Amino acid sequence: MERQGWRLVMERLRRRVWFRLALFAVGAVLLALLAGTWGAWLAELVTVDLGQGSVQGLLQILATSMLAVTTFSLTVMVSTYASASTVSTPRATQLLIEDQTSQRALSTFLGAFVFAIVGIAALSTGYYGEDGRIVLYAGTLAVIAIVVITLLRWIQHLVTFGRMADVLDRVESAACSTVTDAARAPHLGGRPPVDVPPEAWAVRAELSGVVTRIDMDTLSAAAEEVAGTVHVRVRAGALVARGEEIARVGGTRSDEAAARVRRAFVVERHRTYEQDPRLGLIALGEIGSRALSPSTNDPGTAVEALHAIQRVLTAYLVTERVEDDDHPRVHLAAVGFADLVEDGIRPIARDGAGIVEVALRVQRVLGGLALVAAPAEVETLRQASVRAERRALATLSDPEDVSLVEEAARRARAGRVA
Structure with a gap:
């Protein structure tokens, strides 16, 4: 091992x-x-x-x-x-x-x-x-x-x-830990994806399940063994099927190298927080969404979940990237910021579209994130604001509520939250 x-x-x-x-x-x-x-x-x-x-x-x-x-x-x-x-x-x-x-x-x-x-x-x-x-x-x-x-x-x-506050705090803490790691080392110490060489050969999963961890040291050693590169196709949190391609290796083909690359991917039945930056935001989004169900009817908890999501995404945006190159032979895609936003905010924006307090808070959170985001990430937040506004306007019936949401959306896209 x-x-x-x-x-x-x-x-x-x-x-x-x-x-x-x-x-x-x-x-x-x-x-x-x-x-x-x-x-x-x-x-x-x-x-x-x-x-x-x-x-x-x-x-x-x-x-x-x-x-x-x-x-x-x-x-x-x-x-x-x-x-x-x-x-x-x-x-x-x-x-x-x-x-x-x-x-x-x-x-x-x-x-x-x-x-x-x-x-x-x-x-x-x-x-x-x-x-x-x-x-x-x-x-x-x-x-x-x-x-x-x-x-x-x-x-x-x-x-x-x-208690609910305790659960929210625990999920937020786990989410902050993983997203800051992802922001600090988006490629897990490897390099960004490049064009895969035509002669590269595929390594396929032997189990069906969820990738919970990727051992970069093992991948790097395998790449050095074949004097080539490893191009990772999946990240932690991805669902893979038996026989699905999880990596491509550019270099001399060998059964030993394939087995070593395969061992670097831990495939289990359930997702874990260890190396999965999206799971924490998914959990926060689920907490807010469940609070808005008719059986629960607790918009306050949904608002608390939005606050936690804002803190997690803020931690991601303000964390400085460390230019490490520990595994130069391994290429791995970074987690997309748009995926993080959708994982956390979309369930609450969808299920809370008909509640003006929640719809307003969604826009305020997106506007607050835009204040610390880079231009490319600001565009992602603006698109999320447009979608949330569209959902709210399609559901709300009171003209005053509609105007409040429209104004909040305009402020969010202008980078103003007050």
Whole structure:
């Protein structure tokens, strides 16, 4: 596996709930068992007279309470995921699952439960001497203190966890991260597309699914191996079919090079935020669109989603490009700004066309983006403004509302938002 492949595995492993739970559980077992070994050494430093059964009583209380708290916390997390998927968008669920605070809380509670169970079992077998029980008692007090602190933080976290504002903030943060990376390195360290040599040969996908990541180091190594170039046909977020062309290689043809190029494309069932700058804006657009459905009827959330979209696209527009050329043999197209605008704004402009407050906010957002955009991007924003205005005028019936939208659209295309 290539270096970036291992890095991807470790990054994803670190975000998995079970991985953190396993680490805490193993740590709890080691702490409980090592108490017997450390007892003789620590007995020379401190002497404590423990009452009969004091350690086991604490451990029993800890085991009973932590089992209930762990079950409750898991129930809260699962219900939060389901609620967020229903009221916002399923694309936000993966961000909630990767929440570090909830993972730490659940891991701490489970670790404390495992520590108590192992301690009780070891005490019942006579594993600990008198000195070992002193260390176990101190360890139990330390675990209780950690649990109390974690529980306080968890309670505070639950106040906002999974609420609409929290979901919007998480999606916006993920979107900002990916779009700024895309703006900083639009070709992922490679070069812009060029005419493909006629002798270039195709590399085709072996799986059907979504491209979630492209390993540029692997593509660059493959290009050097064949003393040629690699022309990438798809970006992260693209849906590919089995047998579809994903790249063309200009150079000596070999099965080893083809396999190496193919390994550079991670194809999975679902899109991820890691290298896909469009997914965050799609999720924000879906949140705003769902808020405008007749069953929800929440224009305020649609407006909040528009504000988040404006901040994300502003981050894209103001990020300076880094002129890196780490992979000169790899050619890859940049993400189109028009696609980003359409992904975020079009669903809300379409579904909110008949609500004057939303239609006005769409124009204001487009006008605000035009203030920081380059001339080519300003034209894209003007076209989006024209389409949004056309939708609104075709839906609104009140003449005053129509005139307000027309004036807002004129201001947006003139670069004035006040």
